[in-house]
Amino acid sequence: MSTKFLVYTALMTAVIAVLGMVPPIPLAFIPVPIVLQNLGIFLAAVLLGRKYGTLSVIVFLLLVAAGMPLLSGGRGGIGVFQGPSVGFLIMYPVCAYLIGLIRDMFLTRTNFLVLLITILLFGVVLLDLVGAIVMGIITHIPVGKAIYLSLTFMPGDVIKAILAALIGNILLNHSRFQQLIKRQ
Helix, strand or coil: HHHHHHHHHHHHHHHHHHHCCCEEECCCCCEEEECHHHHHEEEEEHHHHHHHHHHHHHHHHHHHHHHCECCCCEEECCCHHHHHHHHHHHHHHHHHHHHHHHHHHCHCCCCCCCCCHHHHHHHHHHHHHHHHHHHHHHHHHCCCHHHHHHHHHHHHHHHHHHHHHHHHHHCCCHHHHHHHHHHC
């Protein structure tokens, strides 16, 4: 790993952490709040690809596990990995890897639609589905009901996916950014 990509990885980890400063929106009927950090996960994957995007998400989760209050609402510590949001947290690196994999495959011909569909499939549908199933198991909510309740995340997650695809498309097609991320 070059120093340049080590810095990019740390920078994206910091972006994800900063997005955690945005207060969560708690919902009365579901134990997992609406957060903005998904956007950071999407951006890490889109901008850095599968290897470094996933690494930045893993570093972020390790910092959270070590006790740093980087999750929305100032949560941190190993206890968050035993709570109702654990399914979402565990899926963060998986989603980053899958989004980054598609991004890497289409890097030379990146467009908004490819990024958006990829983020919607892996970052919204897969993340919310697995997160809801695990949340249902942990909180003893029937899985079908947990999935139904997690549909409240969809509108916001779709907006985050559009934002990430838009930012990713603009940056990945910009000549200066292409020079910055070019591997030597």
